[in-house]
Amino acid sequence: MTPKMLLYSDGGARGNPGPAAIAFIAQNELSQTIKTDTRYIGIHTNNQAEYEALLLALKFATSFGAQDVICHLDSELVVKQINGEYAVKNSVMRLYWCKVKELQSSFVKIAFVNVRRTNPHIAQADALVNRTLDAQTESNLR
Numbered sequence: 001m002t003p004k005m006l007l008y009s010d011g012g013a014r015g016n017p018g019p020a021a022i023a024f025i026a027q028n029e030l031s032q033t034i035k036t037d038t039r040y041i042g043i044h045t046n047n048q049a050e051y052e053a054l055l056l057a058l059k060f061a062t063s064f065g066a067q068d069v070i071c072h073l074d075s076e077l078v079v080k081q082i083n084g085e086y087a088v089k090n091s092v093m094r095l096y097w098c099k100v101k102e103l104q105s106s107f108v109k110i111a112f113v114n115v116r117r118t119n120p121h122i123a124q125a126d127a128l129v130n131r132t133l134d135a136q137t138e139s140n141l142r
Helices: 046-064 076-082 091-104 120-141
Strands: 004-013 018-028 033-044 068-073 109-114
Touching (some): 004 033, 018 046, 018 120, 046 068, 046 076, 068 120, 076 109
Parallel strands (some): 068 109
């Protein structure tokens, strides 16, 4: 049996660029959550944060030994860039794109799907991003 994993990732910045955080939720083939993670990543744009979140999720899936992965993102831009529908013109974004493509080869099967922000798992990842940003703001005020 090939381990299958569903990934839901989100990244956000307050300001563009501004303080940014990322999060992901990983589920097994039975839709059971097996890992959540969130991190503050410093000053980034929203699009950079979306890529950073996806990379963190893919690195986890690789370490877990997943072979069949479906990545869910609410960033239409990132999904269309990775799927080859949009060109990647920005040099910084191109570096992120290359890192995703490199990790892609770790899996037997991988798909990137754009979902609405209202998707319950994306909403949960977004809440983790906001909690992480709130915590960072509070620690900066001390």
